[in-house]
Amino acid sequence: MAPSVPHSSSVPLLTSEANEKYANVNWEELGFSLIPTDYMYMSKCKQGESFSEGEIVPYGDIPISPCAGILNYGQGLFEGLKAYRTEDGRITLFRPDQNAFRMQTGADRLCMTSPSSDQFVQAVKKTVLANKKWVPPPGKGSLYIRPLLIGTGAVLGIASAPEYTFLMYVSPVGNYHTASSGLNLIVDHTYRRAHTGGTGGVKSCTNYSPVVKPLFEAKSSGFSDILFLDAATGRNIEEVSTCNIFITKGNIVSTPPTSGTILPGITRKSISELARDIGYQVQERDVSVEELLEAEEVFCTGTAMVVKAVETVTFHDKKIKYRTGEEALSTKLHLMLTNIQMGIVEDKKSWMVEINGCDE
Amino acid sequence: MAPSVPHSSSVPLLTSEANEKYANVNWEELGFSLIPTDYMYMSKCKQGESFSEGEIVPYGDIPISPCAGILNYGQGLFEGLKAYRTEDGRITLFRPDQNAFRMQTGADRLCMTSPSSDQFVQAVKKTVLANKKWVPPPGKGSLYIRPLLIGTGAVLGIASAPEYTFLMYVSPVGNYHTASSGLNLIVDHTYRRAHTGGTGGVKSCTNYSPVVKPLFEAKSSGFSDILFLDAATGRNIEEVSTCNIFITKGNIVSTPPTSGTILPGITRKSISELARDIGYQVQERDVSVEELLEAEEVFCTGTAMVVKAVETVTFHDKKIKYRTGEEALSTKLHLMLTNIQMGIVEDKKSWMVEINGCDE
Known part of the structure; x- marks a missing residue:
């Protein structure tokens, strides 16, 4: 039985019978907001020690010290990945080892102990299996998985917390952006996201x-x-704010380099590889605003949004319109990637990891 | 009796007899680490609403959604201020209205609702009164007060959390740095703390x-x-990392300006005023590394450390030694400020706020 009660979100939790294939969710209207599910994963580790195997517990509030590193000093990382239900009934993950690796890089930057790659991937599998009925039907969305690594030990002066918690919860999701055609971006002139020597290159x-x-x-x-x-x-x-950006001109696809101020996106990396596969030259290099304004096509990538065309970019008083729709490279790349993710085409790259059972 | 052994937040709250003047703490050996006390303050507020009066509750873990803004997206601010026990038995606060104001500025930057100045100061008073016996004896230290404003509502996509928590806990503290003479600083060449257009100017x-x-x-x-x-x-x-810096040469005291990348310290502001009072010219302006290396004296200011002389600065292969000790301006300013804070000299600036009762 799945006792699906304790939760804190304002969204009422939908309950369901045991052994049923699907939770009682309106799959046609999934957006990108929290739908609390039955279970989450929890594991704790003292500073200087290693994570041991965690456990699946009912989804709900966690107790935390008011003096915890995450509450006072922002000592925390998150990840985001998705589980998919394929037409032939399998449940799969997209490159979870990449998220595990990124969490390790981030943990090093924020002076935390991270779970091993194997622990990370096993935890993802367990969490998804425990919440299997919340994985949307094929084509209706995916199960978004949110791993957290946070400093939960109490610390008064600025220092690494004496205890870390590795936690994972999930939510069925549909599209991240509701815009059907393409994104309308504005170039910001006041705020900056990250600086060299900061944490812009990790998912802090x-x-x-x-x-x-x-x-x-x-x-x-x-x-x-x-x-x-x-x-x-x-x-x-x-x-x-939450995704990487690419521009295209002719046969060249360009995207800013991962030199510490942008997130090394897993979708970014995968899309670069797919673009190369179909004959594009992909350049990771500084991309000026001038080049952006002269691009033929602009698109964004991220786990939540996958690949999304940019329809316009506004820079001061200029509003530039870019190619979108059937002819756009982003449309082709989106289809190539989602076909792999949804199991519609053969995964020749071994990106997909199948979940068959808890202990595989 | 008060068995006040430092304990982690998972340990049940230690109770004590009413009316005793002091908790059972070894006041001679206070450092700057958490000694949990009896009570903390809590107040919650939904997005778009205002904080109402909070309540004093036993100190301990708080329940929080795994999907809370603070755990996932770092939506949180903290403050730090101190309560002092004077020789004549009063308990006082140093400029709590300034912390209230700074929290409001930070809340605006991080898109949170903040408590009003009056709510903030009243909450500080209530929290200190509830933990009165944890205020160290005169000259032995102070009660460090840590207000937090954190996004506790559940939010999946990046946005402001739908609920905020204003929380306050305390700990008796002694000296922040154990170095008796002065600080030995190293100039960092790899990491940077903040950038223009970021959050370096608020206590995020x-x-x-x-x-x-x-x-x-x-x-x-x-x-x-x-x-x-x-x-x-x-x-x-x-x-x-946790304090502002000043340099002196002749009659001129210089400190970097609060233009968005450094914290507008309350001790910084107060020390600047005291330095002007005794005839120094205080300049808030960019201070180059070259000037630092040629300074006569360097010192740091902050709530936790108050004023602390810098004995040496290491920059690449250079190690510069500065004036410290009885002749140093920092020694004089430290005495001037702590004399006001401890009630040893008259507070002509109306910086100190006396706590007489809950509802004053």
Whole structure:
């Protein structure tokens, strides 16, 4: 039985019978907001020790010290990945080892102990299996998985917390952006996201709350999202609030390099590989605003949104329109990637990891 | 009796007899680490609403959604201030309205609702009164007060949390740094603390976990703390990991300006005023590394450390020694400020706020 009660979100939890294939969710109307599920994963580790095997527990509030590193000093990382239900009934993950690796890099930057890659991937599998009925039917969405690594030990002066918690919860999701055609971005002139020597290159929680205000302002002005320039010169494009950015011109696809101020996106990396596969030259290099304005096509990549065309970019008083739709490279790349993720075409790259049972 | 052994938050709250004057703490050996006390303050507020009066509750773990804004996106601010026990038996606070104001500025930057100044100050008073016996005897230390404002509502996509928690806990503390003479700082060449258009000018949790690694590395190399340069040029000094910095030459005292990348310290502001009072010219302006190396005296200010002389600064292969001790301006300013804080001299500036009762 799945006792699916304890939860804190304001969204009422949908209960369901045991052994049923699907939770009682309106799969046609999935967006990107929390639908609490039955279970989550928890594991704790003292500073200087290693994580041992964690456990699946009912989803719900966790007790935390008011003096915890995450509450006082922002010592926390998150990840985001998805589980898919294929037409032939399998449940699969997309490159979970890459998320495990990124969490390790981030943990080193924030002085935390991280789970091993194997522990990470096993935890993802267990969490998805425990919440199997929340994986949407094929084509209706995916199960978004949110691993957290947070400093939960009490610490008064600034230092690494004496205890870390590795936690994972899930939510069925549909599209991240509701815009059907393409994104309308605005280039920000006031705020910057990250600087060299900071934490912009890891998935630290500290990169995100500073973005909430500019993102809110952009959305209030009718834009879908915000494009940040580099903090050092203000001349090059870096990253959209929650995704990487690419521009195309002719046969060349360009994207800012992962040199510490942008997130090394797993979708970014995968899309680069797919673009090369179909004959494009992919350049990871500084991309100036001028080049952006002269591009033929612009698109964004991220776990939540996969690949999304940019329809317009607004820079000062200029509003540039880009190619979108059937002819766009982003449309082709989106299809190539989602076909792999959904099991519609053969996964020749061994990107997909199948979940068959708890202990595989 | 008060069995007040430092305990982790998972340990049940230790109770004590009513009316006793002091908790059972070894006041001679106070450092700057958490000694949990009896009570804390809690108040919650939904997005778009205002904080109402909070309540004093037993100190201990709080329940929080795994999907909370603070855990996932670092949506959190903290403050730090102190309560003092004077020789004549009063308990006082140092400029709590300034902390209230700074929390409001930070809440605006991180898109949170903040308590009003009056709510903030009343909450500080209530929290200190509830923990009155934990305020150290005169001259033995102070009661450090840690207000937090954190996004506790559940939010999956990046946005402001739908609920905020204003929380306050305390701990008796002694000296922040154990070095008796002065600090030995190293100028960092790899890491940067903050950038223009970021959150360096507010007391956001996001400024602190990125500093843990460079601070750990500096301490491992025998330094007391680390001095960060500006992210834009790497030529000017900005801030030590948890305090502001001043340099002196002749009659001129200089400190970096509060233009968004350094914390507008309350001790910084107060010390500037005291230095002016005794005839120094205080300049808030960019201070280059070259000027730092040629200074006669360098000192740091912060709530935790008050005023602390810098004995040496290491920059590449140079190690510069500065004036410290009885003749140093920092020694004089430290005495001037602590005399006001401890009620030893008259508070002509109306900086001290006396706590007489819950509802004053």
